[in-house]
Amino acid sequence: MRLASGRMRYNALKRQLGGISQRMLTLTLRGLERDGLVARTVYGMVPPRVDYALTSLGHSLTVPLAELGLWAVTHLPDIEQARQEFDLRSHANPEWKHG
Incomplete structure (x- = not known):
């Protein structure tokens, strides 16, 4: 971009x-x-x-990439929440990370 x-x-x-x-x-x-x-x-x-x-x-790729960027910015709070939940699960169950 x-x-x-x-x-x-x-x-x-x-x-x-x-x-x-x-x-x-x-x-x-x-x-x-x-x-x-x-x-x-x-x-x-x-x-x-x-x-x-x-x-x-x-x-020709700039329009779809701009849309993807807008999607990412719009959904950033959801992505951050999912990461936090994942990290909490991973820390609670260390064996899960390797399986």
């Missing part, structure tokens, strides 16, 4: 995402590129400049 508004340089994308390691971002972008959702452009500068942008296939 960060690329929906246009192409971005790697470091700008990393700053906007925050909390993601360089390795995880690189692996994620590589996977998205492999799937045809993101295009990577390398410019022959010193130091090299690398931009990422959504492909037309990637752009």
Whole structure:
């Protein structure tokens, strides 16, 4: 979704995402590129400049992802409640975690 508004340089994308390691971002972008959702452009500068942008296939995914994000925000209290209940059950019955 960060690329929906246009192409971005790697470091700008990393700053906007925050909390993601360089390795995880690189692996994620590589996977998205492999799937045809993101295009990577390398410019022959010193130091090299690398931009990422959504492909037309990637752009077609922004509407469903926005809907999924809205669903997640709307249901966050339910999800947090379910997690708390799960954690309580897990702590009450340690064998259950391994079975």
